[in-house]
Amino acid sequence: MQQYAFDMRNISIRYPHFAMENLNLSLAKGQVLGLVGVNGAGKSTTIRILMGLVKADAGQVDVLGYQLPAQQVQAKYDIGFASDDMRLYKNQTLQWHMDFIHSIFPNFDHGYAKDLLQRFELIADQKMKGLSHGQRVKACLLLVLARRPKLLVLDEPTTGLDPVARDEVLTELADILRDDERSVLFSSHNTHDIEKLSDQIAFLDKGKLLALQDKESFVQSWSRYRCQLMPQAQDSVPGAVSIRRSGQLAEVITDQSSGNFAVALQHSGFKVIEQHRMSLEEIFVANVKRNR
Numbered sequence: 001m002q003q004y005a006f007d008m009r010n011i012s013i014r015y016p017h018f019a020m021e022n023l024n025l026s027l028a029k030g031q032v033l034g035l036v037g038v039n040g041a042g043k044s045t046t047i048r049i050l051m052g053l054v055k056a057d058a059g060q061v062d063v064l065g066y067q068l069p070a071q072q073v074q075a076k077y078d079i080g081f082a083s084d085d086m087r088l089y090k091n092q093t094l095q096w097h098m099d100f101i102h103s104i105f106p107n108f109d110h111g112y113a114k115d116l117l118q119r120f121e122l123i124a125d126q127k128m129k130g131l132s133h134g135q136r137v138k139a140c141l142l143l144v145l146a147r148r149p150k151l152l153v154l155d156e157p158t159t160g161l162d163p164v165a166r167d168e169v170l171t172e173l174a175d176i177l178r179d180d181e182r183s184v185l186f187s188s189h190n191t192h193d194i195e196k197l198s199d200q201i202a203f204l205d206k207g208k209l210l211a212l213q214d215k216e217s218f219v220q221s222w223s224r225y226r227c228q229l230m231p232q233a234q235d236s237v238p239g240a241v242s243i244r245r246s247g248q249l250a251e252v253i254t255d256q257s258s259g260n261f262a263v264a265l266q267h268s269g270f271k272v273i274e275q276h277r278m279s280l281e282e283i284f285v286a287n288v289k290r291n292r
């Protein structure tokens with residue numbers, strides 16, 4: 001039985017100003033994976049390779065048991081993909097698009113589409129050219145979700161939305177994902193969005209996978225300590241990701257706070273004043289800085 005929704009192995013691709021080398025990324029069935037990265041980190045490239053839209057220079061891509069790009073046509077029936085550059089016919093209505101998608105994908109669920117129309121406050125007979133950006137994003141999501149794909153891939157679904165539309169889309173997605181058994185990969189620059197929806201989180205920077213962990217263990221293993229420096233304080237602490245000194249004080253960040261890090265601090269002459277959990281955004285930034 002196939003355990004993975006997808007499995008990308010040793011993926012390499014080179015552009016004039018960008019290189020991805022030996023990227024390994026996989027997603028267990030039924031999980032939601034959030035892919036976080038700054039502009040140009042390689043999120044869309046990773047997704048395009050996964051979808052068979054771009055051919056990697058090297059590596060293997062297995063999606064729901066299909067090898068891509070060779071078995072792209074068969075795989076597409078089970079994959080729902082939404083991205084900013086999804087083309088809609090601007091002179092046609094949302095209803096026309098629903099019927100069109102149904103003619104290609106017979107399992108398009110009109111009952112579910114109707115439910116989503118209400119949830120997203122969309123009007124079926126409105127033409128695409130009349131939709132705002134937020135409404136267009138919601139329309140794209142509706143068209144993809146109503147196919148009930150086994151794997152849902154969303155490239156930056158919340159980018160460019162105002163805070164209210166973003167919250168609406170995230171809330172609906174969170175509800176929809178909880179309802180269902182489907183596997184989801186979605187990318188964002190926004191760690192709050194990722195935190196809200198994901199079980200697993202991957203940090204990508206300059207084509208490299210910096211970390212891939214479940215959300216809980218990220219939050220448990222990273223901490224920020226405020227310390228007083230003792231006269232015997234050493235230059236480094238085993239397990240510290242960064243140390244920032246200011247006079248007799250120091251701020252120490254670690255990704256090993258679930259272990260014996262407090263003891264290591266003590267042995268290195270750092271007296272702990274307080275310990276803080278870090279937000280996903282702070283963890284992401286610390287991760288990127290450590291690897292640059």
Ligand SMILES: Nc1ncnc2c1ncn2[C@@H]1O[C@H](COP(=O)(O)OP(=O)(O)OP(=O)(O)O)[C@@H](O)[C@H]1O
Nearest residue numbers: 015016017018037038039040041042043044045046
């Ligand atoms: N077809 C291409 N030809 C040349 N360079 C490309 C091509 N596609 C992507 N790149 C480069 O690869 C890098 C990664 O781009 P990608 O779109 O994957 O990043 P991203 O993480 O999705 O960024 P953003 O958040 O800005 O969308 C960028 O430097 C981009 O210029």
